[in-house]
Amino acid sequence: MRPRRALHPAASARLARPLLLALVALSLLGGVAGGLLRAGLPLSDALWLSHAGLEHAALMSGGFLGTVIAIERAVALRHRAAFIGPFxxxxxxxxxxxGYGAAAAGLAALAALAFVAVNLVVVRRQPAAHTALLLLGALAWLAGNALFAAGIAADAVLRCWFAFLVLTIAAERLEMTRLMRRxxxxxxxxxxxxxxxxxxxALSALLYGAALAMLALWLLLFDMARRTVFAQGLSRYMAVCLLGGYGWLALAGLAWAATALGFHAARDTALHALGLGFVVSMMMGHAxxxxxxxxxIKLQFGPAFYLPLALLHLxxxxxxxxxxxxxxLRAWGAGLNAGALALFALTLIGAAFAWRRRHGATGARKLP
Known part of the structure; x- marks a missing residue:
């Protein structure tokens, strides 16, 4: 018998990409469905849905956003081993x-550990302030996943997970504005x-909320979005996403501090002004x-991108x-939050088809 030939690296990449995309989509759909269930919307009694409701935060922060960020970093590093973490x-x-919660928590901790290793390589290759912040964000994700796997300090877990996302966004903004004179x-x-x-x-929800509010103020004062909002096209759209997100970040900080002081009715505002208002606005702006x-995938930008953004904020x-x-009203709002995410996904698909219609298959082959 002839020995089997190993898959060519390009062929293995073509197989890996759809699998990663499917895993990201599953986490997103499960996280959104779990959020709707927790908000009180009547959904089916399927067992996977009860698991999604229980693990809503983990699915959104780790299974979806963590995987997407890890894929982005792996692509930038251009090494196949960097994809171990997102997988x-x-x-x-x-x-x-x-429903395999213990196995999932262990995998998430290992994924974060692999992600830290990737960021260490990035810092070694490109020592800079923004890469150091990316490494700190990866360490925050590792700390949150380790605490989650150990089953302790639930509030600290959420703070670490959000710190990972906030630090990643702050690092990206610092990189994009590094040439600005300040x-x-x-x-x-x-x-x-x-x-x-x-x-x-690590220590204080009150300090955490105050820091979020101060970060929002810093971004509103010193980020280049204050200038690019007066530009045209994609630059203006991104600026609108950013400035709106900074407003939600300020509200999240105030609500987080209020929750720490005993005003527990502000908890939903603290979590979702940060997770949806800030993080998803950033995602829509940078996508x-x-x-x-x-x-x-090339995208044809157009005014339609403003529709899911407006629906998200409203x-x-x-x-x-x-x-x-x-x-x-809270449940209706949660349902429309999900609608905004779905509309954004449809907008991206439509923008991809629009670009292909305008430029044809020849243009698509020019992608790196």
Missing amino acids: MSGLAGLCWLL RPGVEASLYLVLAALLLGA PVILPAVAR SLLLRLGGGFVNDS
Whole structure:
């Protein structure tokens, strides 16, 4: 018998990409469905859905966003071993949905450990302030996943998971604005705020909330979005996403501090103004730039991108404002939050088809 030939690296990459995409999609769909269930919307009594409701935060922060961020970093590193981490976090999402919570938590911790290793390589290759912040974000994810796997300090787990996302976004904004001229001490003040955020993640919810609010103020004052909002096209759209997200970040910080002081009705605002209002706004703003680089899909930008963004903000106002008055308004708002994510996914698909219609298959082959 002839020995089997090993898969060519390009062929294995073509097989790996759809699998990773499927794992990301499963975590996103499960996380959204679990969030709707927790918000009180009547869904089916399927067993996987009860698992999704129980592990909603883990699915969204680790199975979905953690995997997406790890894929982005692996693509930038251009080494196949860098994809081990996102595969493990993607598999963790699948295990959470199937009810294997202990296995999922272990996989998530290993994924974060692999992600830290990737970021160490990135820092060694490109020593800079933003890569150091990316490494700190990876360490925050590892700390949160380790605590989660150990089954202790639930509030600290959430603070660590969000610190991972916030530090990653802050690092990306610092990288994109590194050529801006700033007054002496401005960048140092950012590092002080982020140090307070990490200290708050470990020790104090009150300090954590104050640091989030201070970070929002810093971004509103010094991020280049204040200037690019007056531009045209994609630059203006990204700026609108960013500035709106910074507003939600400020509200999340205030709500987190209020929750720490005993106003527990603000907890939903603290979590979802940060997770949806800030993080998803950043995701919507950066997706037209990052998706072509990571997934090799070109997008035709157009005014339609503003529709899911508007729906996201309006549905959050309904959920977080109306939710104080009426639980049904909170549930409706949560449903429309999910609708905004679905509409954004459809917008991306439509933008990809629009680009292909405009440029044809020849243009698609020019992708790196």
